[in-house]
Ligand code: KG4
């Protein structure tokens with residue numbers, strides 16, 4: 001493979017491929033920081049009518065979309081296969097069917113073009129979205145990763161090293177947003193809908209639990225909060241003889257729920273930074289797009305002299321540019337995947 005002679009310098013072009021959930025994405029990134037293209041074919045509309053991602057439907061859609069996405073990413077970047085220094089692909093965690101589509105496509109393209117291949121952990125990709133926009137970021141860092149499948153609080157003492165400080169004991173933060181949105185009759189994905197609706201609501205209108213706040217732990221729990229919201233909705237519906245709930249009540253509920261989630265996320269994250277004596281916090285994952293979370297974390301950080309970073313909206317949710325970026329740094333560390341690279345749905349950091 002020509003990989004042995006390729007130097008992953010500041011001009012190295014890496015093609016990233018991401019298919020772990022419901023976005024088929026391909027991107028070309030130069031030197032781990034300049035996004036030349038970032039094509040994201042979303043299946044959100046397809047899954048919306050089911051209220052969540054249907055794995056079988058997702059895999060079939062990835063098969064259709066992957067080659068056009070890669071072609072478009074190369075075309076938009078004005079880059080040919082021969083010019084690539086490497087290909088980085090998400091191989092886990094995620095839905096096995098989707099992962100297999102991405103890994104197979106990446107292996108085929110790498111084999112055909114004689115380009116080195118590297119496997120990237122999806123969560124690591126989310127973390128590296130921060131480095132795309134702030135290449136000057138240096139370890140040690142505290143990272144809050146909050147997506148539809150994960151709520152992890154990580155200590156990053158050095159590049160590529162991760163210590164899990166805490167995680168959710170039940171639902172992921174994004175999952176809680178999606179489930180609450182569904183019972184409120186909002187669309188899928190629920191996070192952005194609640195974020196929008198909450199702007200018109202009073203965050204103190206409905207009293208909701210903050211789980212584990214009295215415990216000495218960096219873990220999270222959102223299932224009690226979710227149940228409290230469900231019970232509240234049932235009570236209000238009953239008192240209206242199953243009639244529709246008024247818009248103000250829904251806005252107040254959205255605001256109160258969002259405030260409860262954000263309060264625990266930001267309190268624990270800042271607490272972790274203080275305990276580890278770390279002055280920089282980064283956020284990643286779809287829920288890092290939440291406007292209140294961004295605002296609260298920045299505010300809490302500023303009060304403690306801690307710098308808080310988060311990726312721009314498009315880089316918070318699933319995309320291949322973050323995979324190309326994480327892959328670039330893996331290549332630089334000498335990492336290479338063999339042709340036996342496989343999808344690992346339960347991959348850990
Ligand atoms: O990282 P991501 O795109 O996919 C996963 O790897 O899970 O995250 C998707 C999750 C969904 O649960 C979605 O509702 C949530 O991120 N999300 C938000 C916002 N935008 C997306 N949650 C709260 N506020 C938002 N603005």
Ligand code: ZN
Nearest residue numbers: 147286317318
């Ligand atoms: Zn994700």
